[in-house]
Amino acid sequence: MIHAVVLGAAAGGGFPQWNSNAPGCNRARAGDLRARARTQASLAVSANERDWFILNASPDLRSQIEANEVLHPREGLRSSPIAGVIATGGDVDAIAGLLHLRERHRFTVYAPARVLEVIAANPIFGVLAPDCVRQVELPLDRPVDLAGAAGGSGLVIAAFAVPGKVPLYLETAGQDPGLSEAGDAVGLEIIDTATRNSFFFIPGCAMVTPALHRRLAGSALVFFDGTLWRDDEMIRLGIGEKTGRRMGHISMSGPQGAIAAFRDIAVGRRIFIHINNSNPVLLDDTPERREAEAAGWEIAYDGMEVRL
Numbered sequence: 099m100i101h102a103v104v105l106g107a108a109a110g111g112g113f114p115q116w117n118s119n120a121p122g123c124n125r126a127r128a129g130d131l132r133a134r135a136r137t138q139a140s141l142a143v144s145a146n147e148r149d150w151f152i153l154n155a156s157p158d159l160r161s162q163i164e165a166n167e168v169l170h171p172r173e174g175l176r177s178s179p180i181a182g183v184i185a186t187g188g189d190v191d192a193i194a195g196l197l198h199l200r201e202r203h204r205f206t207v208y209a210p211a212r213v214l215e216v217i218a219a220n221p222i223f224g225v226l227a228p229d230c231v232r233q234v235e236l237p238l239d240r241p242v243d244l245a246g247a248a249g250g251s252g253l254v255i256a257a258f259a260v261p262g263k264v265p266l267y268l269e270t271a272g273q274d275p276g277l278s279e280a281g282d283a284v285g286l287e288i289i290d291t292a293t294r295n296s297f298f299f300i301p302g303c304a305m306v307t308p309a310l311h312r313r314l315a316g317s318a319l320v321f322f323d324g325t326l327w328r329d330d331e332m333i334r335l336g337i338g339e340k341t342g343r344r345m346g347h348i349s350m351s352g353p354q355g356a357i358a359a360f361r362d363i364a365v366g367r368r369i370f371i372h373i374n375n376s377n378p379v380l381l382d383d384t385p386e387r388r389e390a391e392a393a394g395w396e397i398a399y400d401g402m403e404v405r406l
């Protein structure tokens with residue numbers, strides 16, 4: 099059985115974000131139960147409860163491990179049930195957490211070629227000693243077995259390109275890199291080899307293409323990009339100059355948004371994740387939260403668990 103734990107539900111920056119003085123962030127800081135704080139987007143997944151895989155290693159990974167008992171050491175003086183990390187892109191919120199895993203623990207990093215290039219180009223990732231940390235390229239559209247600490251983990255992962263863009267820090271200043279489906283952003287399908295049950299994790303996606311629609315049809319569960327409520331949200335609030343689409347993220351609302359796009363996709367459970375601190379659905383008492391829930395969406399929170 100697949101057991102998935104939401105380690106973090108917020109987008110890059112988290113909720114509250116360190117430099118945000120917005121009312122929502124201040125409610126979260128004050129401990130308002132209807133404005134629950136959330137760390138940066140990540141899932142932990144296991145099929146055998148022994149080998150755990152981290153989908154995106156966020157900068158909050160250290161505190162996420164401490165907050166979730168399934169990720170605590172169980173054997174000897176030094177150990178970890180973390181058998182691997184899978185990255186869906188090269189953004190800071192997807193790979194910076196790898197630096198927390200630098201204490202000579204054996205595990206495997208699975209990432210698309212573009213992300214492995216980023217890791218190779220940045221010598222700080224050399225702290226992941228190659229004699230301990232294996233790097234495996236995730237090919238597009240070809241499932242890969244996830245290795246457990248001793249044999250198979252019971253999980254297979256398939257990566258596929260979604261419309262997205264290069265990481266923010268690789269953009270050329272003043273230039274729109276445009277959207278591509280070349281593997282800068284990937285979605286993941288995580289499959290239980292024993293039951294063939296599976297779910298999708300797609301934390302960054304600029305639009306739902308007909309191919310993505312077909313891929314998701316009939317699936318039991320999709321965690322999907324919930325960055326913004328409105329495409330022009332950052333601009334309207336005066337906290338950014340880019341639309342969501344320019345940032346590689348579909349918005350929830352509007353005719354081009356995720357809620358509309360998923361309306362006629364048969365999906366068992368649909369859960370928004372990677373939710374930006376400016377998105378009003380983070381607050382339990384907003385009309386936007388009610389609208390998303392009325393359309394059948396759940397809003398992920400840290401510690402949320404699913405089994406399938």
Ligand code: MLT
Binds near residue numbers: 109191302
């Ligand atoms: C994103 O999801 O657009 C990125 O995480 C942005 C960032 O790296 O700050």
Ligand code: MN
Binds near residue numbers: 109110189191302
């Ligand atoms: Mn992000």
